[in-house]
Amino acid sequence: MSIIRLDLDALTRKGEISPDEAVRLKNLALPDTRSGLMVNLLLIFGAISVAAGTIALVPNAATGLVLAILALGGAEVLRRVDSDDSLKVLGAGLAMMGALGLAGWIGWEFRDVTDSAYPALGIAAVLAAAAVWFRSSFLAAPAVLALGATLGSGTGYWHASYGIFVEEPTLTILVFGAVAAGIFALRRKIADACSAVATLAARTAFFMINFAFWVGSLWGDRIGEHWLAPRDWRERSDWREAATEIPELVFTLGWAAFLITMIVRARRGGFVSVTSIVFLAIHGYTQYFELLGANATSLLIGGLVLVGLAVGGARYAQASRT
Secondary structure, eight states: OOOOOOOHHHHHHTTSSOHHHHHHHHHHSOOOOHHHHHHHHHHHHHHHHHHHHHHHHSOSHHHHHHHHHHHHHHHHHHHHHOTTOTTHHHHHHHHHHHHHHHHHHHHHHTTTOOSOSHHHHHHHHHHHHHHHHTTOHHHHHHHHHHHHHTTTOEEEEETTEEEEEOSOHHHHHHHHHHHHHHHHHHTTTSOHHHHHHHHHHHHHHHHHHHHHHHHHHHHOEEETTTTTSOGGGTTOHHHHHHSEEEOHHHHHHHHHHHHHHHHHHSOTTSHHHHHHHHHHHHHHHHHHHHHHOSSHHHHHHHHHHHHHHHHHHHHHHHHHHO
16 A cells, blocks of 8 residues: 655645545545544553452462453454444454463363363464464464474473474474475465455464474484373383484475575565575575684684675665656
8 A cells, every 4th residue: 555645735726636636535534543542552551450450369270261351352342333343453463362361270270181182273273263263463473373383393491592392293294394385375265354364374384394404403303202102101211312414404404405405496575585595595504603613714704704695685675666
């Protein structure tokens, strides 16, 4: 959508448009939504405050579940009655609060279940259903990430650090590759209202594919070591030797080939193409220092290479726009 700003009073004084034309253009202008957005944000913060206060007064999982259901119910009511979209932001906020709250309740209730993928699948299903029902692109990303938890993927943080881990690189690549390919193939066949949700879900899956390749290129993989093995086998020393091993070199070469293929075949300047270029640079940077280590010579050469890549990337982006 193209937006053009005009000073109608100044144009009228200069005689470039007539007063009648100024009135006509003013009637065609989009409504000012700033005050409505402020009201929506205040209502969202109010809802969060009420929820936090209620949980503080009655601190148990059932309270969180009831609040999540109420938030989803409020979002559904607004979706049906808000014909002029004046409370669209509030509805989106309630949908996110409700879906994330329900997902959090599942995680809390089944926090002691460590040998089953069902809780993670339940969370992924709740978030995916809410994303599709409420047309929420924001919920599409955590729905895909929750699916990764069934394969042993996750995140962690500690002092001044945040990390992502992928315990099954091969299975993660295969599963999320199928997810991304399936969504991209169906995206043109689904309704326009769901197109943005599907696009973000596919892009998140594409990120997970690259993260899995990244981990595999550094440490390789033993297929099923952390996921397929029954829990009582994990303490057996022969399980690790029995698992199918894939060395780091396979992921290193496979990742490079995958990224180059994406760059060549994807639309130039599009998300897949640009993201593949970024990850190819990350891949080269990682392998460079993995092989040569961090010393004065390698840092100097690496810096020069990065400058060259930056110049080349700028020219590539400029060429894609022409």
